[in-house]
Amino acid sequence: MTVKVNDSCIGCGACESICDAVFSVDGIAQVDESAVADNMDCVKEAAEACPVSAIEVE
Numbered sequence: 687m688t689v690k691v692n693d694s695c696i697g698c699g700a701c702e703s704i705c706d707a708v709f710s711v712d713g714i715a716q717v718d719e720s721a722v723a724d725n726m727d728c729v730k731e732a733a734e735a736c737p738v739s740a741i742e743v744e
């Protein structure tokens with residue numbers, strides 16, 4: 687499973703508040719790839735909550 691944040695990110699912070707193990711927002715969202723496997727539920731939740739659909743889960 688790969689998680690990416692695309693250029694649409696507006697840095698709103700929603701993904702970090704939903705899933706702070708994986709996402710940290712410093713201007714735009716950063717992904718800690720090493721934490722993705724253990725946190726897929728909240729990654730999916732964050733992807734659905736992102737207002738600009740910037741989180742791509744493959």
Ligand code: SF4
Nearest residue numbers: 695696698699701736
């Ligand atoms: S929720 Fe979406 S727009 Fe907001 S910081 Fe995260 S990736 Fe960026």
